[in-house]
Amino acid sequence: MSEKILQLSSMGIKFGGIVAIDELNLEVNEKEIVAIIGPNGAGKTTAFNCITGIYTPTSGDIYYLGRSILNVKPERITALGIARTFQNIRLFKELTVFENVIIALHLRYKDNLFTSTFKLNFKKEEEKIKEAEKLLKSQNLYKYKDEISQSLSYGLQRRLEIARALATKPKLLLLDEPAAGMNPQETNELTEYIKRIRDEYDVSILLIEHHMDLVMDISDKIYVIDFGKLIAEGTSKEIQNNDKVIKAYLGEEENA
Amino acid sequence: MKIKFLIKNLNIILSVIMILLCLAFLFIIDANNGSNKYLITIIEKSLVYAVVALSMNLVIGFTGLFSLGQAGFMAIGAYITAIFTIPIKFRESIYYVEGINADLATMTLPIPIAIILGGLVAAIIAAIIGIPILTLKSDYLAIATLGLSEIIRAVIASPMMNTITNGSYGLKRIPSFSGVLECFIYCGICILLMALVINSSYGRDFKAIREDEVAARAVGIDIFKAKEISFVISSFFAGVAGGLLAMFMRSIESRTFSVNLTYEILLIVVLGGIGSITGSIIGSFVVNIGKEALRVFDKPFTIFGFMVDWPIFREGFRMVIFSILLMVVVLFFKKGIMGGKEFTFDNIIKFFKKKGEKHE
Numbered sequence: 190m191s192e193k194i195l196q197l198s199s200m201g202i203k204f205g206g207i208v209a210i211d212e213l214n215l216e217v218n219e220k221e222i223v224a225i226i227g228p229n230g231a232g233k234t235t236a237f238n239c240i241t242g243i244y245t246p247t248s249g250d251i252y253y254l255g256r257s258i259l260n261v262k263p264e265r266i267t268a269l270g271i272a273r274t275f276q277n278i279r280l281f282k283e284l285t286v287f288e289n290v291i292i293a294l295h296l297r298y299k300d301n302l303f304t305s306t307f308k309l310n311f312k313k314e315e316e317k318i319k320e321a322e323k324l325l326k327s328q329n330l331y332k333y334k335d336e337i338s339q340s341l342s343y344g345l346q347r348r349l350e351i352a353r354a355l356a357t358k359p360k361l362l363l364l365d366e367p368a369a370g371m372n373p374q375e376t377n378e379l380t381e382y383i384k385r386i387r388d389e390y391d392v393s394i395l396l397i398e399h400h401m402d403l404v405m406d407i408s409d410k411i412y413v414i415d416f417g418k419l420i421a422e423g424t425s426k427e428i429q430n431n432d433k434v435i436k437a438y439l440g441e442e443e444n445a
Numbered sequence: 446m447k448i449k450f451l452i453k454n455l456n457i458i459l460s461v462i463m464i465l466l467c468l469a470f471l472f473i474i475d476a477n478n479g480s481n482k483y484l485i486t487i488i489e490k491s492l493v494y495a496v497v498a499l500s501m502n503l504v505i506g507f508t509g510l511f512s513l514g515q516a517g518f519m520a521i522g523a524y525i526t527a528i529f530t531i532p533i534k535f536r537e538s539i540y541y542v543e544g545i546n547a548d549l550a551t552m553t554l555p556i557p558i559a560i561i562l563g564g565l566v567a568a569i570i571a572a573i574i575g576i577p578i579l580t581l582k583s584d585y586l587a588i589a590t591l592g593l594s595e596i597i598r599a600v601i602a603s604p605m606m607n608t609i610t611n612g613s614y615g616l617k618r619i620p621s622f623s624g625v626l627e628c629f630i631y632c633g634i635c636i637l638l639m640a641l642v643i644n645s646s647y648g649r650d651f652k653a654i655r656e657d658e659v660a661a662r663a664v665g666i667d668i669f670k671a672k673e674i675s676f677v678i679s680s681f682f683a684g685v686a687g688g689l690l691a692m693f694m695r696s697i698e699s700r701t702f703s704v705n706l707t708y709e710i711l712l713i714v715v716l717g718g719i720g721s722i723t724g725s726i727i728g729s730f731v732v733n734i735g736k737e738a739l740r741v742f743d744k745p746f747t748i749f750g751f752m753v754d755w756p757i758f759r760e761g762f763r764m765v766i767f768s769i770l771l772m773v774v775v776l777f778f779k780k781g782i783m784g785g786k787e788f789t790f791d792n793i794i795k796f797f798k799k800k801g802e803k804h805e
Binding site for chain 1: 633637641642645646647649650652653656657660661662663664665666667668674785
């Protein structure tokens with residue numbers, strides 16, 4: 190059995206009286222691609238926000254590499270090795286592509302204010318620049334290096350956001366609807382792309398996605414949630430044949 | 446080979462030449478300071494304001510924290526500089542109301558040390574107060590810092606502080622700069638230090654926070670720590686600039702550091718360009734020179750031999766024109782004069798190259 194990267198054990202979160210997520214159990218193993226699917230408002234992004242520390246679950250626990258990460262601050266969770274992208278892309282809009290990536294490298298190349306101000310850290314700075322350039326090259330973003338990130342096309346912005354997340358050297362990468370707003374061809378490319386980053390960067394991937402073709406194609410395991418409740422889990426085949434899922438989710442699409 | 450080297454470092458070479466030209470220019474007016482008093486005053490004021498404007502730009506423009514406490518931190522720096530540098534022989538006559546605190550009566554510090562001490566005290570106060578208030582967002586932070594600034598001013602002006610700050614009577618006979626060159630050097634060092642911070646990896650973190658706090662945390666930036674650092678550095682330089690302002694004005698009172706001062710600085714920051722170092726400097730000169738140059742409209746004036754003597758051209762009318770000009774600038778340059786960009790020779794060369802390409 191490979192190592193468990195992430196484990197949610199009956200994690201739940203309530204906002205006031207509303208139960209957003211109820212008793213969610215989920216596991217991500219090493220180098221797995223795991224998908225969370227479910228209708229809009231099912232609580233998928235909320236689950237992501239719990240894992241990355243933006244929200245604190247009101248019940249249950251979250252284990253990362255066997256350690257509870259409940260009540261750990263978002264920036265510490267990133268430092269531990271969980272990186273994410275956002276549903277509605279959150280780049281540093283007015284900064285260049287290069288700056289977006291190099292900022293994410295600060296985490297692993299710590300400087301103090303003095304050496305950083307007086308440029309006594311130039312060797313570290315050179316390493317950072319090299320690594321950022323390498324990362325941009327591997328993501329085919331190098332030619333846009335000096336562009337303002339906001340001016341990139343939608344697909345490129347998504348890719349830059351993933352590159353920025355990879356710069357923190359995560360063990361687990363959370364992708365929130367990476368294919369949103371992409372055309373079928375771009376979606377196909379994304380399938381290969383996600384597999385490639387898993388192999389190249391040795392990360393496990395947990396993703397939320399609505400494109401069923403993509404999910405069925407790349408996921409080792411799929412979790413289906415509806416109204417905050419886990420209704421099914423399994424491989425793509427098992428999910429496709431699960432009555433509950435067809436009723437709650439896929440069925441609606443077939444009727445439509 | 447040599448030419449290549451020249452072209453590669455053109456930016457640095459031209460910048461150095463520019464600074465040397467500035468120094469030479471200031472040296473010349475310093476030498477004839479009798480006939481250039483007016484000019485010297487404007488330059489010194491612009492330089493000091495440029496330091497404060499940049500310190501404010503550091504929090505507002507680069508870190509995205511809408512802080513309006515600059516005047517308060519300046520007051521701290523100004524009073525500390527004044528208290529420790531006023532010559533001992535004048536002290537008794539200045540503190541004529543209740544006398545001076547016995548411990549302070551004979552204590553003096555060299556000017557640069559007094560200025561730095563002022564900055565440090567401002568920074569310490571900022572560090573303490575920053576812990577609770579930097580978690581506030583935008584407008585709420587503005588109100589909190591504005592309040593802080595007023596509290597500092599009120600404390601300085603309170604009768605209980607009479608033996609230390611001379612309460613509401615103000616302090617006089619603060620030693621001034623030996624010449625405009627000295628002012629230039631102090632201000633230049635401050636601006637250079639802030640520019641270095643802004644261009645360091647910390648500066649990049651600040652900008653990331655300005656752009657998107659959630660994303661900044663997601664890439665592992667400790668946003669609270671970064672905000673605190675930015676706020677403390679900004680307050681330090683506001684304190685230092687307060688000391689420089691005290692030296693420039695030679696006499697200060699608590700009213701000098703009212704909210705109006707903060708607004709005046711904010712105006713420079715916005716006019717020059719939020720998030721532009723050179724913008725703040727240019728903004729400071731534009732505002733200070735503009736206010737003086739428009740003085741002609743304060744009284745009837747002659748243009749092309751015609752005497753214009755409308756009743757509106759009286760004392761204070763220049764501020765009306767000044768305000769109209771400001772509105773025009775803000776309407777046409779929404780992001781201020783520099784709009785977040787920097788004035789460097791590299792950018793100028795790029796600008797002309799692009800223009801050239803278009804013509805071809």
